[in-house]
Amino acid sequence: VEVRSFDELRALGDRAKGKIVFFNRPMDPTLLNTFEAYGGAVDQRGSGAVEAAKAGAVAALVRSVTLARDNVPHTGAMHYDAAVPKAPAAAVGTLDANLISALLRKGENVVIRLRLSCETLPDAPSGNVLGQITGWEKPDEVIVVGGHLDSWDKGTGAHDDGSGCMQAIEVLNLFKKLNMRPRRTIRAVMFMNEENGNRGGKAYPKAPGRAHERQIAAIESDAGGFAPRGLSVEADSLVFERVLRWRPLFASLNAGDIVRGGSGVDIDPLVKGGTAGIGVIVENHRYFDYHHSANDTIDKVNPRELEMGAIVQALLCYLISEEGLAVEPASGR
Numbered sequence: 001v002e003v004r005s006f007d008e009l010r011a012l013g014d015r016a017k018g019k020i021v022f023f024n025r026p027m028d029p030t031l032l033n034t035f036e037a038y039g040g041a042v043d044q045r046g047s048g049a050v051e052a053a054k055a056g057a058v059a060a061l062v063r064s065v066t067l068a069r070d071n072v073p074h075t076g077a078m079h080y081d082a083a084v085p086k087a088p089a090a091a092v093g094t095l096d097a098n099l100i101s102a103l104l105r106k107g108e109n110v111v112i113r114l115r116l117s118c119e120t121l122p123d124a125p126s127g128n129v130l131g132q133i134t135g136w137e138k139p140d141e142v143i144v145v146g147g148h149l150d151s152w153d154k155g156t157g158a159h160d161d162g163s164g165c166m167q168a169i170e171v172l173n174l175f176k177k178l179n180m181r182p183r184r185t186i187r188a189v190m191f192m193n194e195e196n197g198n199r200g201g202k203a204y205p206k207a208p209g210r211a212h213e214r215q216i217a218a219i220e221s222d223a224g225g226f227a228p229r230g231l232s233v234e235a236d237s238l239v240f241e242r243v244l245r246w247r248p249l250f251a252s253l254n255a256g257d258i259v260r261g262g263s264g265v266d267i268d269p270l271v272k273g274g275t276a277g278i279g280v281i282v283e284n285h286r287y288f289d290y291h292h293s294a295n296d297t298i299d300k301v302n303p304r305e306l307e308m309g310a311i312v313q314a315l316l317c318y319l320i321s322e323e324g325l326a327v328e329p330a331s332g333r
């Protein structure tokens, strides 16, 4: 049975019993920002299994949360509810989703056999990976620049988030190449386990050694290694004003779109603790073509766009390192 919303599923009543519920609400292609379109469709993947089981269905089949027209399934986080039986859930490529929908509309009896080999294994130890250039003047004031090291198993995670990791390393590399020592410490952090619970992001602020440091800013690139367009600042208005003052420099790199908004999942625990979070905004039209699928491989990453992202982050690290993020009080006379 095909539905496009949980309301529609509930309205089916007993008609979903013993069936596979096929969630087929596409991402809205009329939205300019694909992340917004993703946000409007991803509930089907996250909660589809629980809602299907509540309706008495045997499984959930979800239209891949992508705007690509192909037959590559896109995976991602989903959850169960202890009060509801665990129904298996799977994603299907958009072309097959369209085909299934057309057959159902014609009134055909569509039979789908699901054979899933996925399983949840016990937790195992892992770790964040850190490297830094220690600041010469204020070594205990730290600017984190990072991405996440883990990825979904379907692809290799080249855009999500190998790009962010490599850019963080490249930021340090650029300082080294230019033989520049920052005033404050710049620390590249490859966070572990973003996709499956954000344990690395949560562990970072609590790690030994953090106690004597001040994490003044955290920068994250986790929207793919595409051409950078700007910065999304998650901090108070004074910090935002400070970043806005640097806009002409970023505009010269076509990355002058500086807005207030979310920054990144990995750095969210830092932001909650008072660190200024800054997410890199990139050209996002193609991101969900690759996201969480077998398509997310290195050949999809344009080296020049990837490098531009590293340059923007290096510039941001340099400015924060040299000038800090605090707006100086008006000077006395």
Ligand SMILES: [Zn+2]
Pocket (backbone or CB within 6 Å): 148, 160, 161, 194, 222
């Ligand atoms: Zn990611």
